[in-house]
Amino acid sequence: MNTMSHLASTALAEFHGLLDFMSTSRWSQRAGQPGISDFVLGNPHDGVLPGVTQALSRAVPPQSPDWHAYKIAVPASQAVVAQSIGDQTGVVFEPEDIVLTNGAFAGLSVTMRAAIEPGSEVIYISPPWFFYRALIQAAGAMPVRVDVNPETLEIDPAAIEAAITPRTQAVILNSPHNPTGTIASPSRLKDVASVLTRASAGRDKPIYLLSDEAYRRIVFDGGSAPSPAAFYPHTFLIYTYGKTLLIPGERLGYIAMPPGMHGREDLRDALVMSQMMTGWAMPNTLLHHSLAELESLSIDIDQLQRRRDLLVGGLRNAGFTATMPAATFYVLCRAPNDDDLAFTEQLAAEDVFVMPGSFFEMPGWVRFSLTANDAMVERALPVFRRVAGRSADLVLTP
Ligand SMILES: Cc1ncc(COP(=O)(O)O)c(C=O)c1O
Known part of the structure; x- marks a missing residue:
């Protein structure tokens, strides 16, 4: 058996x-x-990083009776994140549209379970992060592979367009990209946005972009990584602190929705329900409490x-x-x-x-x-x- x-x-x-x-x-x-x-x-x-140890230690002594209670949204943390990603991306995020998660791993899983239907197709870029296919399948959807350009190792908007079918409900983009180390340029992201806008015309809901920005702050040579959220409003911006602070075993991250996101208010509830149905995919309270300090640190x-x-x-x-x-x-x-x-x-x-x-x-x-x-x-x-x-x-x- x-x-x-x-x-x-x-x-x-x-x-x-x-x-x-x-x-x-x-x-x-x-x-x-x-x-x-x-x-x-x-x-x-x-x-x-010593600053990480200090921030975590400072969060340990309880400052109120509900210090270790179940916590879904901590408004102070949501405000810190909204401000920070607003500064980094140029998009003004509402604190209510920040959903704190236990890492990008959960962020991806929770978003797919909240926003896409079983039986639909989700495009991912190959080479992918190891778990995309399994997370797509766990959400009941079908993974559809689109390769990077073999010469430049960059994402290929025309190849994404060619892979879209009436069943496509989301595309996962990962810039900066594990494992190629490339950053999608603003013009390439604009091209992806045009492809998705065209393909979404006439549908009940747009094709969502899941923007895995785990490495947004691990950028060399004084460069920066533009977020797809600045180019396509129906983007879930998914982040983890595990890379920037190099503490992958401490599970802290978020999902952020830009103000132009289709169905944003319903999706707020859908994301929280999906977190619960995923087995309480929220950060532990100590991480909630230390987020404001952790946000300003980096390796x-x-x-x-x-x-x-x-x-x-x-x-x-x-x-x-x-x-x-x-x-x-x-x-x-x-x-x-x-x-x-x-x-x-x-x-x-x-x-x-x-x-x-x-x-x-x-x-x-x-x-x-x-x-x-x-x-x-x-x-x-x-x-x-x-x-x-x-x-x-x-x-x-x-
Ligand atoms: C591209 C990418 N996305 C998501 C994750 C998951 O990050 P975390 O384990 O911090 O949630 C990783 C971790 O290796 C990654 O490389």
């Missing part, structure tokens, strides 16, 4: 390789030990940029093709002979651990996370040269 639900077994099929890697690979045995270079996940390896982006330069320089000097991300935690590197699984193994044998692209629809490439510490990068540089030396026909495409 099958003990698993259909949903669980579908998700398991999606994640089979990844779960195996997490539980049986050499990395799963070596993670956390000294002397390794761990580039696998966007996890902290440098300790936590050191200049240091991350220096690490990016060191890592990319090291890979390229060894003869590899590697991306130079404009944003996010991630560097992509082409595997010799386009065999990402073999390359992952070769590096792992030298205690350098990366994520093979086969786990995120990008076979032939591996992903490095810049959240490894500097010592891990320094340690890996001679390994890159050694592994390159052993690769008979290294791919040297620019």
Whole structure:
């Protein structure tokens, strides 16, 4: 007898390789030990920001009898977020349209369950964040894959347009993009907005954009990441503090709706109901209470940029093709002979651990996370040269 639900077994099929890697690979045995270079996940390896510890500690002593009560909307936190994203995006958000969630993970899930119908189609951009397909399926919808432009690794509005059908109810965009590190430009976002506006004409409700902005503040070279919410009003802006503060295990984020969002007032209630039906997908109260302080903090982006330069320089000097991300935690590197699984193994044998692209629809490439510490990068540089030396026909495409 099958003990698993259909949903669980579908998700398991999606994640089979990844779960195996997490539980049986050499990395799963070596993670956390000294002397390794761990580039696998966007996890902290440098300790936590002191400001984060202070903010969390200050939230612990109760300041009222209901300090640890069930909390849905905390108006002070909603106002802080509305002000902050207004400053960052140029769109004026109403505090009532900020829904606090336990991370972007929940933000995506809750939004889909609130705004799209089972049986509909949801477009996602490939290569995707690992969980999009499973979250779309968990909402009862069908994932529809649209690839980035293979040359520029940027989103392709014409390809999105070609994938839209009468059943399309949402598109998930992720800029800055994990794993390519690209930022969608204002003109590209305008093009996506035009595509969605055209395709939504004559419908009862527009095609929604789910804008996954997990890396909105992890941007290098003094750049910035425009939000699709500035170009298309029917955008759910989804954010997590897990990246900016590098505390992915503390679950805090939000969904924000711009003032022009179709059905905004109903959607406020729908989102909160969806949070409840997802099993209380709200932040814990301590995170609610510390949000105002956390909002102003960030990891050191200049240091991350220096690490990016060191890592990319090291890979390229060894003869590899590697991306130079404009944003996010991630560097992509082409595997010799386009065999990402073999390359992952070769590096792992030298205690350098990366994520093979086969786990995120990008076979032939591996992903490095810049959240490894500097010592891990320094340690890996001679390994890159050694592994390159052993690769008979290294791919040297620019
Ligand atoms: C693109 C993207 N979206 C969403 C998430 C989920 O973020 P969180 O776990 O902080 O909710 C991640 C985390 O890796 C991500 O990379």
